[in-house]
Amino acid sequence: MKDWIAVTKIRLEASSRCQLRCPSCPTTSGAIQPAIGSGVLKFSDFKALLDGNPGLREIELSNYGEIFLNPELIPILEYAWLRKVQIWAANGVNLNHVQPEVLEAVVKYGVRQLRVSLDGASQATYAIYRVRGNFERVIENVRTINAFKAQYGTSYPELLWQFIVFGHNEHELSQARALAAELNMKFKPKLTWDDDFAPLKHPEQVRQELGLSEVTRSEYQAQHGQDYAQRTCHQLWDSPQINYDGRVLGCCRNFWGDFGANALSEGLDAAINSPRMQVARAMLLGRHPAQDHIPCTTCEIYETMKANHRWLVRPTRLQQFQARLSQTYARLRQVFTRPKTIA
Secondary structure (H helix, E strand, O other): OOOOOOOOEEEEOOEOOOOOOOOOOHHHHOOOOOOOOOOEOOHHHHHHHHHHOOOOOEEEOOOOOOHHHOOOHHHHHHHHHHOOOEEEEEEEEOOOOOOHHHHHHHHHOOOOEEEEEOOOOOHHHHHHHOOOOOHHHHHHHHHHHHHHHHHHOOOOOEEEEEEEEOOOOHHHHHHHHHHHHHOOOEEEEEEOOOOOOOOOOOHHHHHHHHOOOOOOHHHHHHHHOOOOOHHHHHHHHHOOEEOOOOEEEEOOOOOOOOOOOEOOOOOHHHHHOOHHHHHHHHHHOOOOOOOOOOHHHHOHHHHHHHHHOOOOOOOOHHHHHHHHHHHHHHHHHHHHHOOOOOO
């Protein structure tokens, strides 16, 4: 087929369950239930997926739930290590409830990155959005990971401190940045999805603190004529989202409906190149009219693209080749930085 793609990276939900109740999250509201449901990735399914797709090199495990609520996470990480498949949790973890042996496995089996959601520098501030969360427990778990990194002599996982900026936490930006540095974490501020929840009180001060020209997503859209998260749409080509039960969701943003294919029962290549996925990719490029049965039509990112006639632009073949070459060099470097033993 003309739009047939092969991928070396996928996004695979390890757990769609979460113990926190963040106000703007569709997991909290239950909005994810019809399309995603509440469940965890089974080790047997993970193993079968890797065994059937030897070309896979990277898997992102985090999305709408908390990966550490998956009771089979340790064997999943171990098998990925054995198959030389890199594991990422770059979409986000809350790191509230996790046993030390699981944290050790994260280090022992070479997880590449953990993006820790920490929207504050104190319990009082953090818990306003991360409802039910325990700030000190998260910090202690970060320290435990750092101790295991020292024990195994590795720099992985890379730790990121993700700070969604709200009106109630903007005063703690500097404090959080300093604590992140102390914990050897990269500080990553992020603009909120929901401009109506706890809007910024001092946007000019936040603008100066972050060094950004836009401090809300509405400002970004007005300035650039596209959605702040439009890059998410590239996932339909580069790293398609698969649900814990194998259903194809396309991208990490989609919780409205699946694409009618299953990577576990039909095979990964066939599932990510289903007719609906091909139509969706054509829609995002502006080459196909919107169709109601495609989940993208429900997404505000696509609606903005359609309204502004500013469609997704994919890299050229030369740019794709250069990116693959860069990734190959990066993988070679990573081979030499992996922990030498898992004993």
